[in-house]
Amino acid sequence: MNIIRNIPEMNRLPTKSKLTKYFPFTKKIGYKLTGSFLVAILFVLAVGLFFNLKMVQSNYSHLMNSEFQGILDAHEFAMKQYVTASETWSKHLADENELRGILSRSELSAANTEHFFMEHEVVFFESTFVNLLDNKGKVIYCSHQCEYLGNSFLGVELIRQVRRALTTKSAIVGDSDKFAFYAASPVFKKGSTTESIGFVIVGKIIDDNYLSNIQLGDDDIEMAIVRDRAVMASTIKIDGEPLIDIPLPYLEYLQLLKKTDAIIEITFSKQKYFVTAKNLVQMSGGMPGSILLLKPRKELESIESALFSQYMYLTLLSLVIIIVLGTVITRRLLSPVLNLTKASIEVASGKQGIRAEIQSNDEFAVLARNFNTMLVTIEEQHSFIQKQNESLEERVEERTQDLHLVMNDLKKLTVAVEKSPVGMVITDSMGIIEYVNPMFTELSGYSREQAVGETPRILQSAHTSEDKIKQLCQQVSQGHSWRGEFFNKTSHGQLLWHRVLITPITNEDGKISYYLGSIEDITEKKESEEKLIQQATFDTLTKLPNRFLAEYRLNQTLSAAQRDGKKGALLFLDLDNFKEVNDTLGHHAGDELLKRVAALLNNAVRKEDTVARLGGDEFLVILNHIQKREDAESVAGKIIKLVAQEPLIENCSIKVSASIGIAVFPDDATKTKKLMQKADTAMYVAKKQGKNRFSFFKDEDESTV
Structure with missing residues (x-):
């Protein structure tokens, strides 16, 4: 064992309590190493857990998609087979x-x-x-x-x-x-x-029994047959009672039907489900119908829970191993480190003749020898300083190279921002614009010279409220990012939809020094969304509400009438001789006729009433809050007179008129389907009586039509 004692005059080293004054528990190198290993292991385990969970969720999503689509295709095939079999039987019986x-x-x-x-x-x-x-x-x-x-x-x-x-x-x-x-x-x-x-x-x-008998796939998968938002049949029970309404918002359900192979997650009856849906084929007369599948998320949750538990056990085991190893290593290394530390403290205080005494054959013995030799001669001190200078020059050179690399990265970042397909803007802490990229100039119409020195309010239009601006400023001033949409105005006065992200940038003191904003033009996306809603609820030819929207409004009107004790009337209108116009003058003339009739109907009723086109030459008029039957009779007479007298088609000898069936609610019916059937029956009575007239529904009409 090598014992280093170069000079006999040896001053007493500081005590343990004095050493603790300079180096408390938290600053000791052994405990720092152990803590660093613990942090590194926890970080690696956390990253591994995150990516494993993401991989499990992705694989499970693909599996769910395949299973759902298989079940939907099987149900569609089974329904087609049953319809075909029923058709064969009916033809055989006939x-x-x-x-x-x-x-x-x-x-x-x-x-x-x-x-x-x-x-x-x-x-x-x-x-x-x-x-x-x-x-x-x-x-x-x-x-x-x-x-x-x-x-x-x-x-x-x-x-x-x-x-x-x-x-x-x-x-x-x-x-x-x-x-x-x-x-x-x-x-x-x-x-x-x-x-x-x-x-x-x-x-x-x-019905429910039919769905139970043809249940396909996993027993956990529930299904329902849906019309609009009402559940017509299902295998789903809530407290023993069948489901009567779809378990998700109606507009979200419509979007789900439009997307092929789409699966979403919902929370229903205090449980999470995967959901998909598909429109039914062979529906009569454009009647809406779809099939809805639900599968509980508990299977995926159990997999995630098991994976999380495994990682927790692994984390605990890693912690125990690191703590044990850290303690052993710290004890083996701490003794020579403490001796060197004691000697360095005394030398720094100006004492002479201090030497480090270490009983070992490792690197610490070499360090102690060099330390003692440095103290003996001035030459060795000078040599040490020269080496330090050389080392400093190397570090300066390395730092210079690192700085060049940083500058190159900064140039790349500048080029990326300048070429970015998203508008970028940087302001100071007061919101004054200091920089904009070319895409911002293209989106806003303001040149860089015009924008710098202004605030982003140059884009604000009358469609943006001050409350929204106040909420934005409050959020970003607190150090949080803000994301939202604005209907902005460009320098040319053009109104555009912008998706905006504003992020505060803080300095070393944690204070906000800049704001970074990005602007993306989403006008076309907004217009597409509005167009989809218009196409789903309005007739493309006459711009009137279609059957879907008409039935929805009629259902709302019936509910309001029952609640308020009011009366109303439903007018079912069919054009006389419309087929002759199409056959004689062509479909273009028929389309023009339908548009003019739609305009006449809108002018003949009040603003609070509804005029809709059901399809073909059939129209529907919903009259709200009438006082007596004569009110509906007056409107029907007015419509018949306008249709018969107005020159709906130029240079046409074909006499076009209207036959109208009237059903009064709640007297005749309180349900949408029943009321429409009775108005339709009354319309057929009017046609049977000679057309160009109206007829109120009577109970005996059902036996004569």
């Missing part, structure tokens, strides 16, 4: 002579009819039913309990199509408060293919 005989009789024999269907085993699945209609579309037989026996089915678009085309058709239609598969076929008079004596419908209700 060709049976025995059924022709049943429909040809003046009075329907229920016993013969039931015997016929039992003989042909029509009701081959649970909830499958058969309806018979007479030649006028009236329901004369139901194989199951139904509320519409004796009612007219001409309000169903599918039945109207079959009646017009005299051919078999199928679709998904609304049946009471459910969807149902309908396959309808005309029953022809014996020996004829053009004269029908009635219609046969084979259908199946799409």
Whole structure:
């Protein structure tokens, strides 16, 4: 063992308490090393946990997308198969002579009819039913309990199509408060293919049992059949009761339907779910319908929890190992370090003859020898200073090289900002502009010379409130970034939508010295969003509300009328001889006719009333808060007179008129679908009575139409 004692005159080294005065616990190198290792290990583990969680979430998202799309495709195929099978059955039944005989009789024999269907085993699945209609579309037989026996089915678009085309058709239609598969076929008079004596419908209700029976994929996946925002059937139960409304905002649901393969996360009934949706095919008459899938997020959460637990155990184990190793290493290194530290403190205080005594054969022994030798001779001190000078020159050279690298990086950053596709602006702490890049000049119309020295308020338009500006200033002055959108005005007076991000930049003292702002033009995106909403709710030809918006407003009007005890009326209008105009003058003339009729209808009603186009030559007028039936009669008469007298098409000899059916609420109905059916029935009565007139709905109308 090497013991260094070069000079016999040895002063006493400082005590442990005196050393602690210079170096408290937190400044000792051993504990600093241990703390550094702990921080490094925790950082590595945290980064690993973060990226593993992201990878698990990404893989799970891809898996969910594949599973959802497979289930949606399987359901779509199953529905198509069922509709096709129902269509085959209805066509087969319509060709049976025995059924022709049943429909040809003046009075329907229920016993013969039931015997016929039992003989042909029509009701081959649970909830499958058969309806018979007479030649006028009236329901004369139901194989199951139904509320519409004796009612007219001409309000169903599918039945109207079959009646017009005299051919078999199928679709998904609304049946009471459910969807149902309908396959309808005309029953022809014996020996004829053009004269029908009635219609046969084979259908199946799409209810909760149907969804449960055809459940596909993971048992955790719940599904629902949706019309607009109402749930028609589902496997989802809340406190034992079926779901009646979609579990997410309606506009968000519409956006989900428009995006292919889209999956979003929602919180529903205190639980997180993955959600996707898809429009149903073969819906009747443009009726909205979709299928909604939900899967609980608990599976992913359990994976994340397990991964987090593993990392916690690994972190605890790492902490124990680092602490043990740090303690051992510190004890082995601390003794020679303390001896060297004691000697250096005494030398710094001006004492002579101090020597470091270290009993070791490692680097500390060499350090002690050199330290003692430095104190013995002036030459060695001079040599040490020269070496330090040389080392300092090397460090200056390295620092100069680092500075060159920083300058190169700064040049690159300057070029990147100048070429940035986003407008950039830098202001001082008072908001005075000091720099703008070329893209800012392009977006704002202000040159660099015009912008510098001004404030960003040069872009403020009348559409930006002072409250919004005050909230922005308060947030960034507190050191927080602000992100938002402004409807700004350029130097040329043009109004543009800008997405803005403002970030405060602080100095070494933590005080804000600059503000960095970015500006991005999002005008086209805003216009596209507004155009999508317009296309979804308004008719592109007449600019009137479409069927979707009309039904929504009618539903709101009915609710308000029931709440306030008010009356209203629904006018169902169909143009007479419109098909003759299309066939004679072409579709362009028909389109011009529809636009002029739309203008006449808007001028004939009050601002608070609604005029909508349902499709083809059918219009709907919702009259709010009428005092008596004569008010609706006055409006209907005014419309008929305007349509009949106005020269809607130039140089045309075809007489265009209007037939209007009127249903009063809440007297005739309090539900949207029922009220529209009754107004439609009354319209057909008006047409039957000679057209160019209006008719109020009466209960006996359903048996005559």
